[in-house]
Amino acid sequence: MNRRLAIKQVLIFAGGLALLPSCLRNEGKVSIQLQHLDISAAQEKLLAEIAELIIPKTNTSGAKDLGLHLFVLKMLDDCYDKAEQEQFINGLKAFEGLEGAELKQLLTEANANKAGLAKEISQFFSIMKSRTIGGYLNSKYVMSNLVIWELVPGRYNGYFPVKTA
Amino acid sequence: MSNKQHTYDAIVIGSGISGGWAAKEFTEKGLKTLVLERGRDVKHLIDYPTTNKYPYEFEHRGELTLAIRKENPVVSKCYAFREDAMHFFVKDKEHPYVQEKPFDWIRGYQVGGKSLLWARQTQRWSDLDFEGPLRDDFAVDWPIRYKDLAAWYTYVEQFAGISGNKDGLPQLPDGDFLPAFPLNAVEDYFKKTVSEKYEGRHVISARCAHLSQPRQVHFDQGRGKCQNRNLCQRGCPFGGYFSSNASTLPWAAKTGNLTLKPFSVVESIIYDEKLGKASGVRVVDANTKEVTEYFAKVIFVNAAAINTNLILLNSTSSRFPDGLGNDSGVLGKYVAFHNYSARISAEYEGLKEFTTDGRNPSDGGYIPRFRNLLKQETDFKRGYAAGFSAYRAPERDMSGIGTDLKEQLLHKNLGPWQVGSHMMGETIPKESNYVKLDKDKKDEWGIPLLRISIDYDENDAKMKKDYLEQLTGMFTEAGFKNIKANDAGQAPGLDIHEMGGARMGHDPKTSVLNKWNQLHDCKNVFVTDGACMTSTSTQNPSLTYMALTARAVDYAVRSMKKGEL
Ligand SMILES: Cc1cc2nc3c(=O)[nH]c(=O)nc-3n(C[C@H](O)[C@H](O)[C@H](O)COP(=O)(O)OP(=O)(O)OC[C@H]3O[C@@H](n4cnc5c(N)ncnc54)[C@H](O)[C@@H]3O)c2cc1C
Ligand code: SF4
Numbered sequence: 174m175n176r177r178l179a180i181k182q183v184l185i186f187a188g189g190l191a192l193l194p195s196c197l198r199n200e201g202k203v204s205i206q207l208q209h210l211d212i213s214a215a216q217e218k219l220l221a222e223i224a225e226l227i228i229p230k231t232n233t234s235g236a237k238d239l240g241l242h243l244f245v246l247k248m249l250d251d252c253y254d255k256a257e258q259e260q261f262i263n264g265l266k267a268f269e270g271l272e273g274a275e276l277k278q279l280l281t282e283a284n285a286n287k288a289g290l291a292k293e294i295s296q297f298f299s300i301m302k303s304r305t306i307g308g309y310l311n312s313k314y315v316m317s318n319l320v321i322w323e324l325v326p327g328r329y330n331g332y333f334p335v336k337t338a
Numbered sequence: 339m340s341n342k343q344h345t346y347d348a349i350v351i352g353s354g355i356s357g358g359w360a361a362k363e364f365t366e367k368g369l370k371t372l373v374l375e376r377g378r379d380v381k382h383l384i385d386y387p388t389t390n391k392y393p394y395e396f397e398h399r400g401e402l403t404l405a406i407r408k409e410n411p412v413v414s415k416c417y418a419f420r421e422d423a424m425h426f427f428v429k430d431k432e433h434p435y436v437q438e439k440p441f442d443w444i445r446g447y448q449v450g451g452k453s454l455l456w457a458r459q460t461q462r463w464s465d466l467d468f469e470g471p472l473r474d475d476f477a478v479d480w481p482i483r484y485k486d487l488a489a490w491y492t493y494v495e496q497f498a499g500i501s502g503n504k505d506g507l508p509q510l511p512d513g514d515f516l517p518a519f520p521l522n523a524v525e526d527y528f529k530k531t532v533s534e535k536y537e538g539r540h541v542i543s544a545r546c547a548h549l550s551q552p553r554q555v556h557f558d559q560g561r562g563k564c565q566n567r568n569l570c571q572r573g574c575p576f577g578g579y580f581s582s583n584a585s586t587l588p589w590a591a592k593t594g595n596l597t598l599k600p601f602s603v604v605e606s607i608i609y610d611e612k613l614g615k616a617s618g619v620r621v622v623d624a625n626t627k628e629v630t631e632y633f634a635k636v637i638f639v640n641a642a643a644i645n646t647n648l649i650l651l652n653s654t655s656s657r658f659p660d661g662l663g664n665d666s667g668v669l670g671k672y673v674a675f676h677n678y679s680a681r682i683s684a685e686y687e688g689l690k691e692f693t694t695d696g697r698n699p700s701d702g703g704y705i706p707r708f709r710n711l712l713k714q715e716t717d718f719k720r721g722y723a724a725g726f727s728a729y730r731a732p733e734r735d736m737s738g739i740g741t742d743l744k745e746q747l748l749h750k751n752l753g754p755w756q757v758g759s760h761m762m763g764e765t766i767p768k769e770s771n772y773v774k775l776d777k778d779k780k781d782e783w784g785i786p787l788l789r790i791s792i793d794y795d796e797n798d799a800k801m802k803k804d805y806l807e808q809l810t811g812m813f814t815e816a817g818f819k820n821i822k823a824n825d826a827g828q829a830p831g832l833d834i835h836e837m838g839g840a841r842m843g844h845d846p847k848t849s850v851l852n853k854w855n856q857l858h859d860c861k862n863v864f865v866t867d868g869a870c871m872t873s874t875s876t877q878n879p880s881l882t883y884m885a886l887t888a889r890a891v892d893y894a895v896r897s898m899k900k901g902e903l
Contacts, residue, residue, distance in 0.1 A: 231741055247397070329698045
């Protein structure tokens with residue numbers, strides 16, 4: 174057999190939006206069903222804010238419109254081990270109670286991997302950021318409107334001219 | 339039910355690539371044929387649940403969950419075992435085996451076998467391969483040569499549909515091809531560089547079982563042109579690539595001579611001491627565990643190399659206490675595989691005026707074996723083929739957050755070309771690489787578990803080193819930068835090209851099968867899957883199994899007509 178370079182697939186497979194919004198929305202409970210994680214409604218809201226700061230709404234949809242924080246939670250719940258999940262939650266705690274400029278400040282520091290920042294924060298942030306990005310690029314919205322993904326290309330051109338800017 | 343109702347002209351064990359061909363050939367020749375398949379039915383088009391899904395329609399966007407990875411340490415290593423095609427692979431717990439040495443045994447138990455999952459690479463052997471064991475003295479002599487198989491290669495290529503160029507290379511005979519998928523700008527550039535700077539080395543368009551331009555015989559199968567989806571492992575809605583499900587099995591069904599029984603686990607082949615030949619097979623129902631016997635004049639074993647060994651080893655009688663046709667004692671031994679454990683990647687800054695558009699299902703380029711081709715010239719035996727492909731991806735700076743990041747993510751500026759290659763090395767069949775039955779442990783169906791003891795050797799290590807050195811040299815000559823040689827260190831098995839155990843040969847004392855793939859010692863049983871392989875060479879093996887199968891059926895039917903079987 175012969176393997177197409179896997180790297181190519183990474184972006185295609187990283188994330189998206191096909192989560193079923195739960196109809197049983199208990200007060201105080203997260204809005205999707207999770208098997209391992211215990212996330213409160215307040216934490217969910219905070220994650221939504223953080224995701225939105227990572228990928229904000231501009232003239233195109235942002236993280237909140239696409240529910241990307243729910244995708245992050247789904248992946249965290251199903252694809253990470255307990256230790257990573259705990260680190261994520263612990264890291265998230267550092268953001269609790271922050272809003273607006275303060276929230277943005279800490280996030281910017283986490284992104285810059287500022288010296289002296291607690292380890293959990295960077296561990297949280299690295300999962301949060303990469304999964305938010307994955308969810309965005311693999312969302313139906315982006316794949317249908319911005320970076321079109323074709324199910325049936327029906328062609329191959331190995332000398333496709335690149336427009337130079 | 340009486341035996342009469344359980345009696346057929348021919349029985350085929352397994353419905354994968356080789357079994358599908360046996361079924362097609364027997365039924366076309368008018369024989370009532372029973373195909374026994376241990377897995378469930380997978381009907382072309384109907385049973386491809388994921389085939390039309392978009393990436394965002396997969397719960398985890400294709401990724402495996404932790405629970406699945408933990409439960410399946412072996413099959414999770416296969417690159418194609420992902421959310422979209424998981425359902426066509428055997429899960430570790432379902433069918434355990436004993437690893438005396440690490441061996442990643444990748445299996446597909448369903449109608450169609452691994453033909454649904456394969457990467458569709460297809461190359462002929464040449465006499466440089468068939469004559470290898472004799473010339474280099476590392477195995478018994480193949481009892482056949484290229485001339486015995488050439489017409490059968492053509493025969494199976496025409497039906498299956500193989501894309502490729504006539505490259506005129508002695509080590510890779512040309513076939514009856516559909517148009518090749520073209521190389522892209524950088525693959526072409528590498529091809530040119532290699533042919534200019536290295537005598538005897540070539541980069542060609544990979545030859546593959548895709549209908550780049552279908553002929554009437556393909557439309558007659560209900561198949562159409564490949565649409566470059568590159569989602570083949572899900573099953574193809576166009577029948578664009580060759581699988582038993584899309585091609586040979588429906589063709590066999592159309593003759594009215596096919597009986598296909600899924601969920602039928604063949605436990606053993608029944609040997610009739612009085613007749614001095616096999617009379618039928620014993621089958622355990624996969625679900626009810628009920629045992630049934632079926633009878634036929636001729637039996638083809640096509641359960642895929644390792645399982646074929648298992649069935650033969652488990653078919654004991656007072657005449658054959660160590661397994662059917664095993665007078666020689668070599669059954670289960672001399673198993674070999676392909677060494678896929680090294681790869682190499684790099685970048686190329688040139689040819690930035692081009693990229694690719696659409697997708698190339700052929701995988702790009704192929705480098706046929708060039709080491710020790712005409713004579714022994716290195717300190718290791720035999721050689722390797724290699725893949726070669728190039729592509730470009732968007733260059734995205736993901737360091738920021740917020741609107742900056744968002745802009746970067748949608749950026750369409752392309753990075754440099756990425757190039758990559760992987761090795762496909764020949765391994766030497768050895769007595770010490772074997773499979774055998776466990777004395778105590780049995781599976782759910784009462785069949786002994788298989789013990790697998792297969793490993794690399796020094797020759798493999800030297801060859802791998804050479805591959806990495808040579809490809810690094812070739813990449814350097816081409817001006818590729820950032821060259822990363824990578825010894826994947828993977829266990830044997832992941833190549834999914836296991837071969838041997840019931841090897842062909844002239845001499846019944848040292849081989850299991852004769853030149854017609856017939857057991858030396860039990861003439862109405864034939865083995866035409868990978869188990870029959872005397873040596874492995876470097877080509878992807880399945881095309882050769884197809885050709886051997888069609889040839890062996892032809893011989894079997896001629897022998898039956900003469901009353902010889
Ligand atoms: C991801 C992947 C990529 C690959 N790429 C390539 C490639 O590019 N080129 C190439 O040439 N090959 C490739 N291969 C290998 C190729 O798939 C096999 O060589 C080919 O399928 C072997 O055909 P077969 O008929 O021997 O076995 P299979 O196709 O595996 O079929 C065997 C069938 O027998 C059935 N069976 C087993 N035991 C029993 C039993 N006791 N009773 C009843 N039925 C039984 C199985 O369920 C199965 O359906 C690849 C394989 C994989 C998985
Ligand atoms: S690349 Fe061709 S064969 Fe594969 S899924 Fe697509 S259309 Fe089908």
